Amino acid sequence: MEFDPLLISRIQFAFVVSFHAIFPVFTIGLASYIALLEGLHFKTGNPAWAQLSRFWTKVFAVAFGMGVVSGIVMSFQFGTNWSNFAQMSANFLGPILSYEVVTAFFLEAAFLGVLLFGRDKVPRGTHLFAAIMVALGTFISSFWILVANSWMHTPAGVEFQDGMLHVRSWAEAIFNPSFPYRFTHMAVASFLTGSFVVAGVSAWYLLKGHKVEANRKALSMCLWMILFLAPAQAVIGDFHGLNTLEYQPTKVAAMEGNWETQAGAPLLLFALPDKAAQENRFEFGIPKLASIILTHEADGVVPGLTEVAPEDQPPVSIVFWSFRIMVGIGFLMIAFGIWGLVLRLRGRLYEPGRFHRLLPLMIAAPFIAVLAGWFTTESGRAPWLVYGMINFSEGVTPSLTGWMAIVSLIGYMSVYAVVYASGGYYLWRLVKGGMADVEPGSTESGAHPKRPLSAGGPIGDTAPAAPIKGEWT
Amino acid sequence: MIDFTMIWAVIIAFGVIMYVLMDGFDLGVGILYPFAPDEESRDVMMNSVAPVWDGNETWLVLGGAGLLGAFPLVYSVLLPALYLGVFLLLAGLIFRGVAFEFRFKASPAKKGWWSAAFAGGSTVAALAQGIVVGAYIQGFETENFAYVGGAFDWLTPFSVLTGIGLVLGYALLGSTWLIMKTEGPVQDWAYRLTPRLLGGVLGVFLIISFWTPLVDEFVRDRWFSNLFSIWLLPAGALACAWLILRSVRSRAEGLPFVATMGLFIFTYLGLLASKWPYVVPPDYTLYDAASARESQMFLLLGVLFVIPVVLAYTAWTYWVFRGKVRPGEGYH
Numbered sequence: 001m002e003f004d005p006l007l008i009s010r011i012q013f014a015f016v017v018s019f020h021a022i023f024p025v026f027t028i029g030l031a032s033y034i035a036l037l038e039g040l041h042f043k044t045g046n047p048a049w050a051q052l053s054r055f056w057t058k059v060f061a062v063a064f065g066m067g068v069v070s071g072i073v074m075s076f077q078f079g080t081n082w083s084n085f086a087q088m089s090a091n092f093l094g095p096i097l098s099y100e101v102v103t104a105f106f107l108e109a110a111f112l113g114v115l116l117f118g119r120d121k122v123p124r125g126t127h128l129f130a131a132i133m134v135a136l137g138t139f140i141s142s143f144w145i146l147v148a149n150s151w152m153h154t155p156a157g158v159e160f161q162d163g164m165l166h167v168r169s170w171a172e173a174i175f176n177p178s179f180p181y182r183f184t185h186m187a188v189a190s191f192l193t194g195s196f197v198v199a200g201v202s203a204w205y206l207l208k209g210h211k212v213e214a215n216r217k218a219l220s221m222c223l224w225m226i227l228f229l230a231p232a233q234a235v236i237g238d239f240h241g242l243n244t245l246e247y248q249p250t251k252v253a254a255m256e257g258n259w260e261t262q263a264g265a266p267l268l269l270f271a272l273p274d275k276a277a278q279e280n281r282f283e284f285g286i287p288k289l290a291s292i293i294l295t296h297e298a299d300g301v302v303p304g305l306t307e308v309a310p311e312d313q314p315p316v317s318i319v320f321w322s323f324r325i326m327v328g329i330g331f332l333m334i335a336f337g338i339w340g341l342v343l344r345l346r347g348r349l350y351e352p353g354r355f356h357r358l359l360p361l362m363i364a365a366p367f368i369a370v371l372a373g374w375f376t377t378e379s380g381r382a383p384w385l386v387y388g389m390i391n392f393s394e395g396v397t398p399s400l401t402g403w404m405a406i407v408s409l410i411g412y413m414s415v416y417a418v419v420y421a422s423g424g425y426y427l428w429r430l431v432k433g434g435m436a437d438v439e440p441g442s443t444e445s446g447a448h449p450k451r452p453l454s455a456g457g458p459i460g461d462t463a464p465a466a467p468i469k470g471e472w473t
Numbered sequence: 474m475i476d477f478t479m480i481w482a483v484i485i486a487f488g489v490i491m492y493v494l495m496d497g498f499d500l501g502v503g504i505l506y507p508f509a510p511d512e513e514s515r516d517v518m519m520n521s522v523a524p525v526w527d528g529n530e531t532w533l534v535l536g537g538a539g540l541l542g543a544f545p546l547v548y549s550v551l552l553p554a555l556y557l558g559v560f561l562l563l564a565g566l567i568f569r570g571v572a573f574e575f576r577f578k579a580s581p582a583k584k585g586w587w588s589a590a591f592a593g594g595s596t597v598a599a600l601a602q603g604i605v606v607g608a609y610i611q612g613f614e615t616e617n618f619a620y621v622g623g624a625f626d627w628l629t630p631f632s633v634l635t636g637i638g639l640v641l642g643y644a645l646l647g648s649t650w651l652i653m654k655t656e657g658p659v660q661d662w663a664y665r666l667t668p669r670l671l672g673g674v675l676g677v678f679l680i681i682s683f684w685t686p687l688v689d690e691f692v693r694d695r696w697f698s699n700l701f702s703i704w705l706l707p708a709g710a711l712a713c714a715w716l717i718l719r720s721v722r723s724r725a726e727g728l729p730f731v732a733t734m735g736l737f738i739f740t741y742l743g744l745l746a747s748k749w750p751y752v753v754p755p756d757y758t759l760y761d762a763a764s765a766r767e768s769q770m771f772l773l774l775g776v777l778f779v780i781p782v783v784l785a786y787t788a789w790t791y792w793v794f795r796g797k798v799r800p801g802e803g804y805h
Contacts, residue, residue, distance in 0.1 A: 062578075065571055068527060068570060069566060069567040069571055072530065072534060079537070079541070079553070080552045080556050080559050080560075083548075083549040086549045086552075087545050090542065090764050090768075091545075091765045091768040094538065094539075094542030094548075094764055094768065095542045095768050095771050097541060097542070098543075098772055099772070101539075102535065102776060102780060102783060103779055105531045105534055105535075106528065107786075109528035109530075110787050110789075110790045111786075111790075113528065113790050114790055118524070118794070121794065122793055166767070167767055397556075398553075399553045399554070399620045399622065401624065404557060407560075408556065408557065408560045412560070415564045415567055419568070426574070426575055426578045
């Protein structure tokens with residue numbers, strides 16, 4: 001059996017980057033939340049803040065660890081599977097990724113050590129400073145990586161010379177046309193992800209009557225975030241879409257399932273795009289709505305996929321459906337924000353009910369939305385690595401054979417299956433184990449100082465104040 | 474006109490040795506894991522590197538990104554050439570990286586499993602890195618700035634030997650680190666282990682020194698023709714080895730680690746001097762491999778300001794976690 005190294009490399013990249021992406025998107029939001037909690041505790045001395053901070057720091061440690069190791073894989077993927085792309089784009093991407101390492105990764109790593117292990121070794125103010133530096137590091141990191149990614153979608157400031165791209169304007173290349181939209185969209189997605197995870201866990205604890213004071217505070221904070229950020233994200237996403245329409249019209253055509261350029265295009269709610277036939281086999285939509293959204297005119301012209309040759313079209317079904325999943329979840333998030341507000345206004349926010357039972361299920365929602373969003377934008381760029389400049393087959397490693405690619409793909413899948421199943425299990429046990437006690441007025445850990453602890457401390461060993469559903473194992 | 478390529482060669486060389494020394498000792502602690510006296514010692518060993526390993530490994534990511542930025546040809550030839558080896562390296566780093574968090578969270582029954590993952594991952598990663606060194610000495614088959622060799626060109630008896638050499642070398646860094654950071658039974662054990670590891674390192678070092686001129690004509694010419702001063706480097710390495718032995722006998726605590734770092738630095742400089750100026754041997758020099766001048770300059774502007782800051786706060790975190798790690802005492 002012959003394997004196509006190009007196809008396997010694409011699958012492998014999609015696989016490793018998807019697994020990687022879910023961790024930073026969570027830890028970026030969570031890092032800021034922890035810094036905020038540390039700050040509130042520093043200022044007010046209320047032990048509830050310390051309790052929250054300590055618990056979420058443990059979760060952070062596990063999630064961040066998994067993000068770090070899967071991130072190391074990413075930094076070598078360009079070279080192993082896409083060496084021609086690496087070589088051709090190195091003059092821009094090399095410095096950008098290097099800046100990410102020196103300005104963000106070192107900052108995160110060094111101060112994370114102090115955040116996790118240094119509580120008793122440094123003054124409280126310094127510990128707070130470490131929390132802020134970790135949060136800052138996650139933002140700087142997302143800045144650079146989204147510069148690199150946006151540039152691959154809307155390259156600017158470069159030109160080809162002797163087979164390599166050369167940078168003519170760093171400002172144009174870094175602040176390329178899609179960067180501001182993508183960065184804002186992603187930053188807000190991170191905050192939403194963090195908010196839904198914390199809200200879901202807090203709601204679950206409230207259902208169990210566990211650490212009520214702290215979890216009420218957490219739930220309330222997160223629901224305010226969701227109430228404002230979920231609708232804001234929809235608006236930002238719309239601007240991002242308009243930017244895509246301007247620079248990558250074919251991607252928008254795929255998102256809309258629109259084959260022929262037409263005026264007054266409908267917004268398709270359901271369709272089965274058929275790339276071979278260059279049409280939708282079945283479709284159901286709202287007349288003219290796509291034109292209204294994209295051009296703000298009922299009879300505005302929406303570009304079609306057939307403007308480019310079939311081999312230059314992205315995989316339409318993937319783009320079409322992942323876009324709908326993302327938007328659908330987005331609306332669901334807005335609904336939860338409003339539902340929370342209604343409960344709050346009626347004074348029933350902390351009364352365990354259906355809302356609190358559904359919120360824990362919503363923990364998965366932002367992760368699915370983020371992955372669906374990435375599938376939309378990344379698949380929508382196909383067949384280009386750097387839009388309009390370098391395509392997949394030009395970029396793939398020439399010496400790579402099908403069997404080598406398949407060996408590494410199966411290898412990564414096996415490793416990730418073990419590592420992430422274990423990680424998920426330990427996170428679950430961590431949450432199930434509940435929050436540890438913090439004595440009022442104490443600045444330090446209520447955990448047993450006489451035991452060897454990792455950052456998180458042994459689960460179920462930290463004497464849960466309120467046993468949650470009995471067993472731990 | 475300033476020679477940015479040369480400046481970048483120095484920066485990358487500095488980054489690589491920083492990585493080797495820093496991740497070297499925490500990988501070494503992992504390599505020594507199966508031989509530790511007991512589980513309590515393993516807890517102490519892991520705690521001695523837990524707050525800093527992540528920062529140490531970041532130097533590897535800097536190596537990857539920095540090569541892409543300053544010497545893209547090295548990145549785009551070596552990684553395809555070492556494809557399956559790179560996979561092993563990364564798989565090893567993944568298992569040992571997550572073991573830090575998972576091992577302490579696991580139930581007693583599963584704890585051994587994560588100890589094994591930490592040990593196995595560290596050993597495989599070290600072996601893979603050593604094999605890279607051997608493969609680099611052997612050289613890479615290229616055509617028109619791209620790798621054209623086979624999938625297993627990197628795997629030869631010679632490269633496996635350099636792999637074993639680095640495993641032993643990292644284990645030596647790990648054991649001398651433990652001498653410095655622990656006390657009691659763990660430290661005693663590390664004191665006993667260090668001379669034996671040193672013997673192993675010197676043995677492999679000797680075989681490689683005889684073997685290298687046989688696999689590589691370029692190195693043979695460099696060693697035996699014009700450049701006499703190159704012999705000062707192995708002499709320095711041997712002096713460091715002697716210092717390790719002496720300081721272990723006198724039960725010094727910090728000196729064995731410092732001397733081991735010296736041993737690594739001299740060996741590393743020896744390697745660089747032997748292959749200079751080839752970065753993708755046998756065909757391409759660092760000037761062939763360099764990125765565009767404006768890219769090197771753009772990155773240099775930032776790096777010159779940022780790296781000192783990184784070094785400063787890295788040093789600060791080591792200072793925060795200074796002193797001995799005691800059994801039963803966590804950092805939390």
